[in-house]
Amino acid sequence: MRYISTRGQAPELSFEEAMLTGLARDGGLYVPAQVPQMSDAEIAALAGQPYEEIAFRVMRPFVGDAFDDDTFREIIAKAYAGFGHDARAPLVQLGPNHHLLELFHGPTLAFKDFAMQLIGQMFQVALGRSGRRVTIVGATSGDTGSAAIEAFRGLSNVDVFILYPHGRVSDVQRRQMTTPVESNVHALALEGDFDDCQARLKDMFNDFDFRDRVGLAGVNSINWARVLAQVVYYFSAATSLGAPGRAVDFTVPTGNFGDIFAGHVARAMGLPIGRLVVATNRNDILHRCIRTGAYEKQGVEPTISPSMDIEVSSNFERALFDLYDRDGAAIAQLMDELKHKGGFTVSQGVLGKLQEAYGSGMADEAATSATIARAYHSTHELLCPHSAVGVHVAEPHIGANPMVTLATAHPAKFPAAVEAATGIHPPLPDRMADLFERPERLTQVANDLTALETLIEERRSV
């Protein structure tokens, strides 16, 4: 399996190279040259299998010869062993024809653990056999960073630096990043918002001297392996609900378009997904673009669902690449307009295809809180604010197919918003009950490329 860049100017890579590289050298994102297909019989045979077995069968064709079958099975087994639920991604019913896919039973209580735990194991095997060292730098709106630090802490060939927007993550998110004691993980509080963190990260990848000197690797959802890991739970959920005999709809709380793009990949592989609905908070650039075709930055406002406070939605580039029939030059031009003019408008033909591929909706702050309260009173399910955005947007889209809304984080990760809506303070699971007693370790940094690069070179362990 070969991987190609969405901007058409970077070398093709193997799975392992694409995973260790992250961003392509032309500024694009790697995608598989062809999407492997699964037949109805192969999909039907997934029903009732353990999550790990589904993961193996769905991801195997993408991985190529990077790992032999036994090694790959072992990687998957280790990745999900630390989850607090045997089903890994359990479904619960919220209402008539509406199901919640609970993706928050991993070690840091957000869906990011599904991909990051897997990537941690894959990096360890790949780096262990080559003797290579890498420096992972990640940008986070809160959950990616904690999941990455958890997955890579103490691993021998890796230093990890996480940029998070100072003062804009929840206390639980921050503490999950600042309390691990291993010396190879570093939490950096950047003076700016998430888009600034992501922009500085991209600048580092585009500084080829720095990139090569430190062996820069990325684990943001620009990394294809992240998206791939998330394809799996679309298969586990849909086959539980009757696929391939029956189509299933999904609503996905979205910021960087990674999780929902994984749904697009599952559909492209042959999984019968009907509606794939993008749910945004009031930072609704994706919803506006799907409605009008204009992707226009307006400035990010902080919300109670901070992991979706994003305007430069990286993985949307992967979606556009497919909608533009994989024309890398067209994508490079749109991304150039975004960078220099603050927006772009898709062609009329692409807008039609975009609307066919994705539904969309937005939940403002009041709707989000009201949904947390309503879900609690009608089902006793405590939703985190991101999941509540999903549920609010899903409801008007529920039709004949079962609707699955992705619950992206545990309510205890966002206790203030949950308590304000329901009066209930959601407790942390026992395994992290002492989070607020552990000492914190972090470094505040300016929103400045040189300062960041200097700090990383000083702190990394070789």
Ligand SMILES: *Cc1c(COP(=O)(O)O)cnc(C)c1O
């Ligand atoms: C990261 C995150 C999202 C957004 O996911 P994308 O893949 O960026 O669309 C939503 N909810 C939570 C809790 C998250 O951590």
